[in-house]
Amino acid sequence: MCVKLWAQSKAKKSQVRIVLTNHKGGVGKSTLAASIAVTSATLGYKTLAVDLDIQGHSTALCGVPPVDLEYTSLHVLLGDCSLDDAIVESPHSENLFVLGNALTAERLARLLETEQSKRDLRLKMALDSTDFDVVVIDCQPELNTRAVNGVVASTYVVCPVMLEPMALVGLSSVRTFVRNLEKQIDMVVLVFVDERLRLSRLIRQELQLLEHEKLCSVTIPRSVRVPELSWKGIPPALVPEKHPVCEAYYEASKVILDDAFKKGC
């Protein structure tokens, strides 16, 4: 499936842009973003991972230490440098490139400046002139200017959801945010799933009844293996053979990529 879709995308010169968004932190956005990016690159797609979060977690998971960055996605959004100036290579794959992010006092000041003005199309305009096959955009856990940039630039919206009592309310606010930008949530991914918990099962059943979005057929279990790998700058999908949770991230990434290509065709 992927090989065929890859050929189609080359022929059409279309660019699949997957954005990960949720106003909640700690729901696996960055881990899933880096997993999709590395899976895409491993499958042969020329891939750009864009990190809009100043925490720089997906930057680090793409094998790029945030402190090493000269330019970040913020510089690009501010128009302080070109996309080419800011993109760096990832050591994980020759097909993977990174527009990273990092937190410094100077950049935080610039960030606050960004919040005050309307610059919603900056990322989209910067990406429009590139020849990447796949772009994966990781948003920070707020529905603000940078999240708007990410969603507006995207062709496919993914929302990771943790199975907890407020999950449905949270999903509803992300849905409203995305719809206001004339997009839709294309895929909901259930993360940190523990099937032994009755509450998890109940919330999952509720989510399955929703008709608004597709529920990813692969769910992500909770495992301490993920933060252990994260510490070494390794996204779980890079080593699917290491642990069932790594395989789950890899399989979910493939499902998302396939569906994003189908939507783009």
Ligand SMILES: Nc1ncnc2c1ncn2[C@@H]1O[C@H](COP(=O)(O)OP(=O)(O)O)[C@@H](O)[C@H]1O
């Ligand atoms: N399946 C998992 N099981 C346990 N911990 C995980 C899992 N996936 C991610 N994590 C950890 O949870 C934390 C938050 O993940 P992260 O991807 O940064 O979330 P977000 O980007 O939504 O804030 C990180 O420490 C990460 O290593």
Ligand SMILES: [Mg+2]
């Ligand atoms: Mg994050």
